[in-house]
Amino acid sequence: MGSEAIKRSLEEIGLRCTPQRYAVMAFLMGCKEHPTAAEIFDAVNRVDSRSSRATTYNNLRDLVQAGLVREVAVEGRAARFDAKGMRHHHFICDRCGHVEDVKWYTVRKPASLSLGKRVLRECEVIFRGLCSKCARRRADR
Ligand SMILES: [Zn+2]
Ligand SMILES: [Zn+2]
Structure with missing residues (x-):
């Protein structure tokens, strides 16, 4: 999915395409692994250090609730995330x-x-x- 498609899919479900939200989505789309929230924050922060941990976690939660991202629960460990492609x-x-x-x-x-x-x-x-x-x-x- 290109950047336009990510922007569109966010807007279709009523989420504003903020740079931070976009960064979370783009990282997950390109990620073959199933990163934890902390790993997502590290990756997003490396590209743009302006987004805080709280913002990243909130964006991640919004994306899960909107159904664009899947949360894979791992018992006794940090949940892992996956873009629903x-x-x-x-x-x-x-x-x-x-x-x-x-x-x-x-x-x-x-x-x-x-x-x-x-x-x-x-x-x-x-x-x-x-x-x-x-x-x-x-x-x-
Ligand atoms: Zn093992
Ligand atoms: Zn998966």
């Missing part, structure tokens, strides 16, 4: 907290959810286990 599921390592993308497939709504409940958003799956690095480390012992 291509749909995908996640794998999270229990040992080191590493987050990996898993190719998208449609998850069917279970029958137990049918009683008057409507699934408005898509179902995202989080797989948990050991990443290949941690699995290897465990096997070495």
Whole structure:
């Protein structure tokens, strides 16, 4: 997504395209990893040191609420963030907290959810286990 597209997608959901907000979005779009809020702040700050930690965190929260950014909760660790571009599921390592993308497939709504409940958003799956690095480390012992 180019800079015009980022600007448009912000404005479409009613968020003003401030330089700080743009910087957060642009960084996440170009990031293959799943950075924590602190890592996002560091990266944005490196480009433009005028935006404070609080502003960065507030912008991040706005983007999550607006549905442009996904928050990947990692139990017991700092949440990680991901620009919602291509749909995908996640794998999270229990040992080191590493987050990996898993190719998208449609998850069917279970029958137990049918009683008057409507699934408005898509179902995202989080797989948990050991990443290949941690699995290897465990096997070495
Ligand atoms: Zn791991
Ligand atoms: Zn992801």
